[in-house]
Amino acid sequence: MKIRIYYEDTDAAGIVYHANFIKYCERARMEIFFRNGFNFHEEDSNEHFVVRHIVSDFVAVAYLGDLLDVTTKVIERKNSSVVLKQNILRGEKLICSFDIVMVYVKNLKAIKIPDKVFEIMQNQD
Amino acid sequence: MKIRIYYEDTDAAGIVYHANFIKYCERARMEIFFRNGFNFHEEDSNEHFVVRHIVSDFVAVAYLGDLLDVTTKVIERKNSSVVLKQNILRGEKLICSFDIVMVYVKNLKAIKIPDKVFEIMQNQD
Amino acid sequence: MKIRIYYEDTDAAGIVYHANFIKYCERARMEIFFRNGFNFHEEDSNEHFVVRHIVSDFVAVAYLGDLLDVTTKVIERKNSSVVLKQNILRGEKLICSFDIVMVYVKNLKAIKIPDKVFEIMQNQD
Amino acid sequence: MKIRIYYEDTDAAGIVYHANFIKYCERARMEIFFRNGFNFHEEDSNEHFVVRHIVSDFVAVAYLGDLLDVTTKVIERKNSSVVLKQNILRGEKLICSFDIVMVYVKNLKAIKIPDKVFEIMQNQD
Numbered sequence: 014m015k016i017r018i019y020y021e022d023t024d025a026a027g028i029v030y031h032a033n034f035i036k037y038c039e040r041a042r043m044e045i046f047f048r049n050g051f052n053f054h055e056e057d058s059n060e061h062f063v064v065r066h067i068v069s070d071f072v073a074v075a076y077l078g079d080l081l082d083v084t085t086k087v088i089e090r091k092n093s094s095v096v097l098k099q100n101i102l103r104g105e106k107l108i109c110s111f112d113i114v115m116v117y118v119k120n121l122k123a124i125k126i127p128d129k130v131f132e133i134m135q136n137q138d
Numbered sequence: 139m140k141i142r143i144y145y146e147d148t149d150a151a152g153i154v155y156h157a158n159f160i161k162y163c164e165r166a167r168m169e170i171f172f173r174n175g176f177n178f179h180e181e182d183s184n185e186h187f188v189v190r191h192i193v194s195d196f197v198a199v200a201y202l203g204d205l206l207d208v209t210t211k212v213i214e215r216k217n218s219s220v221v222l223k224q225n226i227l228r229g230e231k232l233i234c235s236f237d238i239v240m241v242y243v244k245n246l247k248a249i250k251i252p253d254k255v256f257e258i259m260q261n262q263d
Numbered sequence: 264m265k266i267r268i269y270y271e272d273t274d275a276a277g278i279v280y281h282a283n284f285i286k287y288c289e290r291a292r293m294e295i296f297f298r299n300g301f302n303f304h305e306e307d308s309n310e311h312f313v314v315r316h317i318v319s320d321f322v323a324v325a326y327l328g329d330l331l332d333v334t335t336k337v338i339e340r341k342n343s344s345v346v347l348k349q350n351i352l353r354g355e356k357l358i359c360s361f362d363i364v365m366v367y368v369k370n371l372k373a374i375k376i377p378d379k380v381f382e383i384m385q386n387q388d
Numbered sequence: 389m390k391i392r393i394y395y396e397d398t399d400a401a402g403i404v405y406h407a408n409f410i411k412y413c414e415r416a417r418m419e420i421f422f423r424n425g426f427n428f429h430e431e432d433s434n435e436h437f438v439v440r441h442i443v444s445d446f447v448a449v450a451y452l453g454d455l456l457d458v459t460t461k462v463i464e465r466k467n468s469s470v471v472l473k474q475n476i477l478r479g480e481k482l483i484c485s486f487d488i489v490m491v492y493v494k495n496l497k498a499i500k501i502p503d504k505v506f507e508i509m510q511n512q513d
Binding site for chain 2: 032
């Protein structure tokens, strides 16, 4: 998953605004599903992941025009939640790193992650 | 309606990112309803305004820390749509100006603007 | 230029937030330069385009997961400004359309558009 | 520090997009400085805080129209960094909670936090 940095991503300090990196992580997570033919608009929109916990390390800055990579790795799977490690890099250089716990919900209540959703994440692994 | 400019609002050119001004216009439109006790979350969420047309003039730039004013004036009312003039200023200085046509929809189909919604906009006038 | 719609792009009405389409137009304009090896970070960051005027028509809505196209066409060239037509489509369906006037500035003062910048836009034409 | 939730803050799941809460934390941090007459635009723009580390807990969801509170508490002060606890609440209800490490930089290199900056944060305490 490649992320290009546009003006909208940067701030007056001349660097990528820190909260935006967390958006890029979600883009990468969603692309895993898009690449597997998952159609969020046709699916039951009451069911989806919500982010419960994120540990974020911002180790270097990124700039306008950068082309960043986002990597996603499933660390642990539970009944209704999943633990991911996501890194954002520019070439070999680590920009920031995230440990993320996501919970699968229906109408905002935790439910077992459906097999179809599980398999897509496993294929990515 | 006062809008403070934070890092998130600016870009690497050191100024407010142009598309953000259009967000501030919507904040000001929504505050008219909030000030009148309108609860968007309790209301039928299938009914709301959508923006159909905007003419935007960006005449000056705004900076980190600026405290801007947004003015909203109803120019014309039709059955299912309304024409607004919104200006964004820093003190007396005009930063940008917008002519906006909004259509009231239910499930994304145009319907007559409800009287309750009309009255709130009239009070603002 | 393809734009994928993620959660960050949508709002509680279940559709793409209108001001975001204006960001996608800028992404498409910047990609023209990126594809031509233009490095915004290395270039004199005091020189760039600013958006002066936009006429926006929002004719249809877009949804989570959509893959949109942005087209960019130079309509008119002047000394320090350029008029563009940008359309956003889902397949053949027009979602929104923009007439955009951009001014080339150095330290936020209008200057003649440099030949190198002009040529990149011409190649795109 | 009050944060109103507008359409721009929500996503197609009908709730506030998680990364946006991290923006509200920064708004609250900046308001501490604005309330103390600090002018970011006039100050040396090469000097500012950057976010190094965030532990985020998202414990409840927020909705369109909500009026949230952001609290900020200095937990620990070091030479060039500071540890903050920020909570976002709707009334008494905790929505999310953040442990944040920020580093003071000049031209993106860590330097001692200036006394003037320290004092403003102390007054807030």
